[in-house]
Amino acid sequence: PPSPPQPPSLPLALCRAFSNNKILVELDESSGVATMKFKSPPVNSLSLDFLTEFCISLEKLENDRACRGVILTSAIPKIFSSGLDITEMCGKSMEHYAEFWRAVQEMWLRLYGSNMVTVAAVNGSSPAGGCLVALSCDYRIMVENPKFSIGLNEAQLGIVAPFWFKDTFVNVVGHRVAERSLQLGSLHPTPEAHRIGLVDELVPEDKLQEKAAAVMAQWLALPDHARQLTKSMMRKAVLDRLVAHREEDIQNFISFISKESIQKSLRMYMEMLKKKKS
Amino acid sequence: PPSPPQPPSLPLALCRAFSNNKILVELDESSGVATMKFKSPPVNSLSLDFLTEFCISLEKLENDRACRGVILTSAIPKIFSSGLDITEMCGKSMEHYAEFWRAVQEMWLRLYGSNMVTVAAVNGSSPAGGCLVALSCDYRIMVENPKFSIGLNEAQLGIVAPFWFKDTFVNVVGHRVAERSLQLGSLHPTPEAHRIGLVDELVPEDKLQEKAAAVMAQWLALPDHARQLTKSMMRKAVLDRLVAHREEDIQNFISFISKESIQKSLRMYMEMLKKKKS
Amino acid sequence: PPSPPQPPSLPLALCRAFSNNKILVELDESSGVATMKFKSPPVNSLSLDFLTEFCISLEKLENDRACRGVILTSAIPKIFSSGLDITEMCGKSMEHYAEFWRAVQEMWLRLYGSNMVTVAAVNGSSPAGGCLVALSCDYRIMVENPKFSIGLNEAQLGIVAPFWFKDTFVNVVGHRVAERSLQLGSLHPTPEAHRIGLVDELVPEDKLQEKAAAVMAQWLALPDHARQLTKSMMRKAVLDRLVAHREEDIQNFISFISKESIQKSLRMYMEMLKKKKS
Numbered sequence: 092p093p094s095p096p097q098p099p100s101l102p103l104a105l106c107r108a109f110s111n112n113k114i115l116v117e118l119d120e121s122s123g124v125a126t127m128k129f130k131s132p133p134v135n136s137l138s139l140d141f142l143t144e145f146c147i148s149l150e151k152l153e154n155d156r157a158c159r160g161v162i163l164t165s166a167i168p169k170i171f172s173s174g175l176d177i178t179e180m181c182g183k184s185m186e187h188y189a190e191f192w193r194a195v196q197e198m199w200l201r202l203y204g205s206n207m208v209t210v211a212a213v214n215g216s217s218p219a220g221g222c223l224v225a226l227s228c229d230y231r232i233m234v235e236n237p238k239f240s241i242g243l244n245e246a247q248l249g250i251v252a253p254f255w256f257k258d259t260f261v262n263v264v265g266h267r268v269a270e271r272s273l274q275l276g277s278l279h280p281t282p283e284a285h286r287i288g289l290v291d292e293l294v295p296e297d298k299l300q301e302k303a304a305a306v307m308a309q310w311l312a313l314p315d316h317a318r319q320l321t322k323s324m325m326r327k328a329v330l331d332r333l334v335a336h337r338e339e340d341i342q343n344f345i346s347f348i349s350k351e352s353i354q355k356s357l358r359m360y361m362e363m364l365k366k367k368k369s
Numbered sequence: 370p371p372s373p374p375q376p377p378s379l380p381l382a383l384c385r386a387f388s389n390n391k392i393l394v395e396l397d398e399s400s401g402v403a404t405m406k407f408k409s410p411p412v413n414s415l416s417l418d419f420l421t422e423f424c425i426s427l428e429k430l431e432n433d434r435a436c437r438g439v440i441l442t443s444a445i446p447k448i449f450s451s452g453l454d455i456t457e458m459c460g461k462s463m464e465h466y467a468e469f470w471r472a473v474q475e476m477w478l479r480l481y482g483s484n485m486v487t488v489a490a491v492n493g494s495s496p497a498g499g500c501l502v503a504l505s506c507d508y509r510i511m512v513e514n515p516k517f518s519i520g521l522n523e524a525q526l527g528i529v530a531p532f533w534f535k536d537t538f539v540n541v542v543g544h545r546v547a548e549r550s551l552q553l554g555s556l557h558p559t560p561e562a563h564r565i566g567l568v569d570e571l572v573p574e575d576k577l578q579e580k581a582a583a584v585m586a587q588w589l590a591l592p593d594h595a596r597q598l599t600k601s602m603m604r605k606a607v608l609d610r611l612v613a614h615r616e617e618d619i620q621n622f623i624s625f626i627s628k629e630s631i632q633k634s635l636r637m638y639m640e641m642l643k644k645k646k647s
Numbered sequence: 648p649p650s651p652p653q654p655p656s657l658p659l660a661l662c663r664a665f666s667n668n669k670i671l672v673e674l675d676e677s678s679g680v681a682t683m684k685f686k687s688p689p690v691n692s693l694s695l696d697f698l699t700e701f702c703i704s705l706e707k708l709e710n711d712r713a714c715r716g717v718i719l720t721s722a723i724p725k726i727f728s729s730g731l732d733i734t735e736m737c738g739k740s741m742e743h744y745a746e747f748w749r750a751v752q753e754m755w756l757r758l759y760g761s762n763m764v765t766v767a768a769v770n771g772s773s774p775a776g777g778c779l780v781a782l783s784c785d786y787r788i789m790v791e792n793p794k795f796s797i798g799l800n801e802a803q804l805g806i807v808a809p810f811w812f813k814d815t816f817v818n819v820v821g822h823r824v825a826e827r828s829l830q831l832g833s834l835h836p837t838p839e840a841h842r843i844g845l846v847d848e849l850v851p852e853d854k855l856q857e858k859a860a861a862v863m864a865q866w867l868a869l870p871d872h873a874r875q876l877t878k879s880m881m882r883k884a885v886l887d888r889l890v891a892h893r894e895e896d897i898q899n900f901i902s903f904i905s906k907e908s909i910q911k912s913l914r915m916y917m918e919m920l921k922k923k924k925s
Binding site for chain 3: 229313
């Protein structure tokens with residue numbers, strides 16, 4: 092059986108450069124389960140800083156023999172993660188776009204390819220990149236709340252989900268559901284998200300932690316080695332595809348995002364968000 | 370993101386050679402939605418003439434900036450389309466078989482790869498090639514009528530659906546349902562067609578147009594560019610596969626269809642249809 | 648259309664070397680339907696002898712023009728097949744491991760690629776390799792009994808299902824269900840097995856034979872040639888993948904199974920089974 096993919100290590104300098112302030116990491120050594128709690132107000136958007144901290148935290152846990160599983164959840168009410176930070180994609184230099192996109196790729200390569208058991212405890216809405224984070228875990232539990240929604244809604248903003256977002260989505264919900272959902276940029280309310288298989292289970296908010304711990308225990312009951320090799324076998328083709336086209340994917344992102352029409356619609360979207368707030 | 374596939378243009382001469390008499394095309398410029406109504410009695414079979422007209426009509430709409438979406442439906446009661454015209458496959462020359470098959474391929478390449486939103490309003494039975502037409506759209510609404518059925522029933526006639534019919538089917542219903550349905554040559558009654566995901570929605574006959582317009586409006590609410598690129602990303606692999614093997618696929622069809630055993634069973638099938646009518 | 652894969656013939660010597668005593672084969676010439684009944688106590692485990700006999704029996708039927716379909720079932724109460732025989736994988740020579748694994752591959756290549764209609768009448772539990780046998784048929788009927796379960800539970804034993812077990816599973820239940828089930832090494836109770844599509848139908852024990860015969864008749868109503876080519880079209884990619892990597896897959900198996908850690912856990916598992924019995 093093939094060994095799981097090994098993304099290149101982040102330089103150690105990065106570890107020192109960023110203090111851990113956007114993600115709260117707690118490791119329960121008795122169970123071997125860590126929790127990564129997103130606390131980057133207002134909406135846990137995936138900024139370059141957030142992504143870098145995410146990768147460093149995940150790598151530390153990955154290399155910590157006391158840790159066998161991670162639960163991802165949010166410390167901010169009503170939102171799991173709002174997805175990629177639009178300010179990182181607007182009015183910045185080519186170099187910045189490249190650095191940002193590489194960090195998005197890195198986050199996904201590490202999370203989708205993680206040797207640990209990964210459970211998303213989705214306690215709020217989770218559009219676009221936030222949905223990708225959940226999709227990349229082994230299991231998704233979502234709080235049953237008609238106001239929460241989840242989906243890869245990029246098309247709504249006039250942008251296109253990259254092929255590896257799509258591959259990850261297809262692996263979860265199948266080709267037809269993905270085709271329709273991606274083209275419509277659907278944000279699925281929780282019951283629908285459950286029905287189409289985007290999330291595995293719905294629970295009341297006050298049962299989320301308990302349920303996540305129970306699911307984690309069920310997955311950790313398996314011998315790590317066999318489970319890891321099996322996971323790698325299921326995900327390798329899709330991971331390898333990005334690894335093989337990584338630089339091309341960065342160039343695609345840069346040339347797409349730096350188009351004046353795209354920049355304009357992102358600026359309008361940000362204006363709209365600002366007005367909404369005030 | 371890759372650009373959507375561009376099938377080679379039909380020569381302009383063809384546009385002049387065929388008047389538009391098997392398909393009624395209406396474009397509502399206010400909504401940007403065209404309707405292609407099949408009216409080729411008795412059963413809208415996909416003859417060479419029908420297919421040529423279909424491709425020309427679709428290409429015109431594709432190039433018309435006033436048109437963003439197409440609804441495909443039938444002007445003939447109880448039948449959407451009966452599929453490939455058997456008379457084109459029986460007792461004809463090799464050259465004719467090649468020309469016919471190229472037209473079938475062309476129809477699918479243009480429809481499955483269309484940049485427009487395509488909605489099938491299936492108001493009657495839709496076997497074989499008729500089912501392929503529906504499968505190639507973005508969304509399928511079917512009239513709820515226990516007498517109507519839909520499916521790739523080629524195996525029932527002793528013939529084999531080509532790989533790209535299969536690929537299109539798998540993309541809609543998944544591998545297992547396709548494997549079983551194709552081997553049994555199943556014609557699925559409407560409730561079953563809905564249950565297995567072959568059609569997205571069932572409606573009473575008198576609500577079909579209204580529903581098709583509502584679905585179209587929902588899809589057209591998205592920015593064209595992002596939706597088109599997303600559609601292409603989902604369908605490109607399957608479209609490219611036929612483009613890469615197009616001549617081989619034509620040769621396969623010719624050598625299969627010109628077998629005496631196949632010719633004989635097609636003749637018997639046509640005799641049976643004639644008797645049924647009288 | 649591509650011709651179905653032709654695995655290399657077993658040498659005739661093998662036919663003489665093994666008498667038919669682990670599988671009872673009956674052919675009803677009037678219907679063209681054979682039954683292969685597993686009767687290798689205590690649990691129909693897939694030993695080298697069983698697999699060799701299975702391949703020879705299947706090949707004989709495949710070449711018998713009077714036979715068009717096969718029903719696989721068990722003559723032993725409560726168990727369909729317990730899967731690969733662990734004694735063949737424990738404390739043996741490298742040559743033995745290679746010979747055994749080649750026989751497992753051969754069984755799957757012949758069954759998954761069979762030109763006959765294959766129906767699994769699953770009248771008992773069917774873990775691991777037993778589940779693979781059922782998954783490789785065209786249709787699965789299982790006895791509705793809350794005590795029976797089925798699944799690829801390799802991960803529970805600390806081992807990894809080979810890629811072609813996985814491919815076969817994904818073709819039946821889809822990527823997401825397979826990913827979760829394989830990582831958890833799930834044994835699905837009958838209602839769950841039906842819900843996830845692992846089996847097509849549940850029946851009371853006393854209706855199993857009748858139902859299997861009815862399903863077989865439905866599949867045999869189709870012209871053989873078209874059905875066979877369609878089946879091959881659906882399964883060829885996955886069959887070809889093992890054919891292309893067969894020796895590599897054997898080497899992988901040998902190096903994995905001969906690890907001391909794996910040998911140890913298999914020995915412990917066998918000890919546990921022995922204690923359970925006494």
